[in-house]
Amino acid sequence: MKNGPLFFLGLFFALTLSWAGLALGTHAQLGELQPHYDDLEGKAFPQRAPGIASRGQLVYQDLGCASCHTQQVRRPSYGADQARGWGDRQSVARDYVHQKRPMIGNSRLGPDLANYGLRAEAAGQTKADLLATLYNGTQGMPAYRFLFEEREIVGERSNNALQGVAVAGHELVPTERAETLAAYLLSLKQTYQYPEARPYAPDENQEGAH
Amino acid sequence: MTQTTSSTASHAVSEIDTSSRCALSFLIFASLLWLVTGGVLALLNLVQVHSPDFLADCFLFTHGRLQAMQETSLVYGWAGNAGIAVALWLLSRLGGSALRGTNYLVIGALFWNIGVKLGVYGIAFGDMTSFSLLQMPDYVQPLMLVAYAFMAAPGVLAWTGRRNDSTFATQWYAIAALFLFPWFFSAAQFMLLFVPVRGTLQSVVSAWYAQNLFSLWMAPLAIAALYYLVPKIRGKVMPNYDFAIYGFWSLIIFGTWMGGRHLIGGPVPAWIPTVAFGAAILVLFHHIIVFLNMRGIGSSGGGVVLKFAKYGFYAYLLGAIIDAVFASRGLAMITQFTFFQNAQWQLALASFSLIMFATLNYMVPRLSGAAWPSAGLVRGHYLATILGYAVLIISLGIAGWQQGTALNDSAISFETVAAQYRPWLLVASAAQALLLVGNFALLVNFVRILFVRTSESSSSQFRQPANLEASSS
Numbered sequence: 001m002k003n004g005p006l007f008f009l010g011l012f013f014a015l016t017l018s019w020a021g022l023a024l025g026t027h028a029q030l031g032e033l034q035p036h037y038d039d040l041e042g043k044a045f046p047q048r049a050p051g052i053a054s055r056g057q058l059v060y061q062d063l064g065c066a067s068c069h070t071q072q073v074r075r076p077s078y079g080a081d082q083a084r085g086w087g088d089r090q091s092v093a094r095d096y097v098h099q100k101r102p103m104i105g106n107s108r109l110g111p112d113l114a115n116y117g118l119r120a121e122a123a124g125q126t127k128a129d130l131l132a133t134l135y136n137g138t139q140g141m142p143a144y145r146f147l148f149e150e151r152e153i154v155g156e157r158s159n160n161a162l163q164g165v166a167v168a169g170h171e172l173v174p175t176e177r178a179e180t181l182a183a184y185l186l187s188l189k190q191t192y193q194y195p196e197a198r199p200y201a202p203d204e205n206q207e208g209a210h
Numbered sequence: 211m212t213q214t215t216s217s218t219a220s221h222a223v224s225e226i227d228t229s230s231r232c233a234l235s236f237l238i239f240a241s242l243l244w245l246v247t248g249g250v251l252a253l254l255n256l257v258q259v260h261s262p263d264f265l266a267d268c269f270l271f272t273h274g275r276l277q278a279m280q281e282t283s284l285v286y287g288w289a290g291n292a293g294i295a296v297a298l299w300l301l302s303r304l305g306g307s308a309l310r311g312t313n314y315l316v317i318g319a320l321f322w323n324i325g326v327k328l329g330v331y332g333i334a335f336g337d338m339t340s341f342s343l344l345q346m347p348d349y350v351q352p353l354m355l356v357a358y359a360f361m362a363a364p365g366v367l368a369w370t371g372r373r374n375d376s377t378f379a380t381q382w383y384a385i386a387a388l389f390l391f392p393w394f395f396s397a398a399q400f401m402l403l404f405v406p407v408r409g410t411l412q413s414v415v416s417a418w419y420a421q422n423l424f425s426l427w428m429a430p431l432a433i434a435a436l437y438y439l440v441p442k443i444r445g446k447v448m449p450n451y452d453f454a455i456y457g458f459w460s461l462i463i464f465g466t467w468m469g470g471r472h473l474i475g476g477p478v479p480a481w482i483p484t485v486a487f488g489a490a491i492l493v494l495f496h497h498i499i500v501f502l503n504m505r506g507i508g509s510s511g512g513g514v515v516l517k518f519a520k521y522g523f524y525a526y527l528l529g530a531i532i533d534a535v536f537a538s539r540g541l542a543m544i545t546q547f548t549f550f551q552n553a554q555w556q557l558a559l560a561s562f563s564l565i566m567f568a569t570l571n572y573m574v575p576r577l578s579g580a581a582w583p584s585a586g587l588v589r590g591h592y593l594a595t596i597l598g599y600a601v602l603i604i605s606l607g608i609a610g611w612q613q614g615t616a617l618n619d620s621a622i623s624f625e626t627v628a629a630q631y632r633p634w635l636l637v638a639s640a641a642q643a644l645l646l647v648g649n650f651a652l653l654v655n656f657v658r659i660l661f662v663r664t665s666e667s668s669s670s671q672f673r674q675p676a677n678l679e680a681s682s683s
Contacts, residue, residue, distance in 0.1 A: 010459070064277060072477055084620045108547035140625065142263050
């Protein structure tokens with residue numbers, strides 16, 4: 001191989017091709033994706049998360065929660081995601097259009113969290129319960145004690161203090177980071193039935209109806 | 211083999227080596243420090259999986275942060291420094307003249323290592339990004355790019371100033387890696403950190419970057435070293451050298467499309483994993499051709515260099531086959547999101563590291579003009595590394611398979627899943643510790659060789675190169 005310029009041009013072109021195909025190709029497909037406006041409900045989906053939840057996402061990112069938790073539900077026929085109660089439909093690109101840093105994750109040491117807020121709601125779990133779980137940990141998840149601070153009670157108790165853990169005269173208060181993280185986790189919901197999220201199921205009964 | 215390499219083969223210790231001794235030794239020293247650091251972090255990280263409460267009270271070492279720190283140390287610290295050192299050494303040897311621009315190299319390497327260090331601290335203190343293998347905080351990333359340009363400059367000079375107009379396979383792979391890294395590194399920084407693209411397009415770009423890091427950087431550097439070492443030590447012509455060029459281009463063209471294999475079933479266009487599967491099959495053409503040219507690698511004899519190279523190459527082939535097979539939807543349904551993916555990554559890392567160990571074992575005595583001070587440490591490093599990687603990869607693979615099948619059965623709770631794979635992770639932790647011991651032995655031996663005074667007696671050993679590479683048997 002003697003032709004230096006052609007060699008470098010070839011290298012450059014090979015990488016540009018994959019970049020154009022994957023990055024620009026996906027951009028062409030998803031770049032214009034808009035929230036879906038539902039006329040009946042008079043709202044656009046997905047709904048924007050409240051500001052406190054967006055700040056909580058940064059805590060989720062910097063603690064590296066994504067190293068054990070995914071936020072993507074696979075379609076019901078692919079794996080046991082639906083059977084484990086993680087979501088009744090697959091996650092689609094539209095679910096993430098409002099997220100600055102979608103963290104779909106690549107490891108499931110813990111459960112998927114794409115619909116964590118929905119599950120907590122159904123189980124009647126409040127923010128205080130979630131904070132207690134973060135403080136105590138579970139069998140597989142470590143306790144995140146550094147997200148809480150113990151302080152002396154001066155005057156009245158803080159109304160967000162955890163119940164029954166601190167010694168007398170002290171209280172255990174979640175830091176702002178813990179509060180925002182909990183708000184973020186409780187905001188995670190992928191509920192709206194977008195047309196593209198319906199599983200492909202050829203239904204013979206409906207065929208004549210259209 | 212072509213005449214290109216034989217021109218420098220006649221004298222093993224040459225001005226080419228001694229002139230770049232200081233600069234390259236600095237890079238190798240830094241790379242080995244990162245290798246040991248990354249090994250410690252990887253061990254802590256693995257222990258946390260079977261004992262979640264380990265270090266849980268320390269906010270610097272959450273599982274996610276430790277994982278990012280160990281990956282950054284190993285990829286940018288170990289692979290970055292060692293890869294550049296090996297690439298520059300190969301390019302200067304094959305270019306037939308001493309390395310020029312070593313000042314740039316030293317300055318670049320200094321800032322590169324400062325960058326990795328800042329990056330690791332930044333992750334520990336909560337500034338990590340959300341992209342795997344690109345976790346360093348955004349304020350470090352531009353520095354890394356500039357430092358890289360300085361480090362790679364001597365490689366470009368060695369290529370343009372080469373004595374021989376025709377080039378050898380080693381040079382294609384080495385120069386391609388040096389040239390392509392800044393391209394995709396800057397594109398990823400731009401599209402993910404500074405002007406982030408929307409939604410899950412970030413996941414696609416991130417997967418593209420992570421795959422390029424292996425297919426267009428680590429793999430070409432390893433193969434460059436193989437094409438140099440194997441014919442040189444075996445002293446034989448490569449049987450299918452005419453095809454080498456097709457092998458090269460098939461890696462460059464297909465390898466870069468494989469990133470989407472981890473996005474199967476995810477919220478991205480469905481064609482991305484499909485294309486990745488196709489590319490993972492097509493890239494095997496590259497592996498076949500390299501295999502044909504390296505056929506002599508498996509035969510017995512030939513010191514620790516060739517043994518490292520042999521196992522590194524086998525890991526490379528096995529990794530490619532496993533990547534291709536498990537990029538299919540049916541199998542990925544089980545292995546996706548499990549330790550099996552960690553095993554695949556460790557296999558890729560092992561192929562790179564083992565071939566780098568082969569090259570360092572060949573190159574360091576020549577650079578410093580002395581034989582390894584301790585043959586025992588060379589042997590210890592070899593045995594610990596081979597055994598460590600084999601056990602680590604197999605145990606992670608088994609743990610991942612168990613985890614995957616159990617996760618797909620919704621009747622099995624997470625606690626039961628964890629209890630099933632825990633014994634295998636204990637084995638994996640032991641293997642990781644063994645790797646750490648081996649790498650520490652290499653570091654100690656390297657530090658000692660730096661302080662060996664070159665004497666007439668040691669340079670006489672170069673006349674019988676067989677003495678130089680400590681035998682592992």
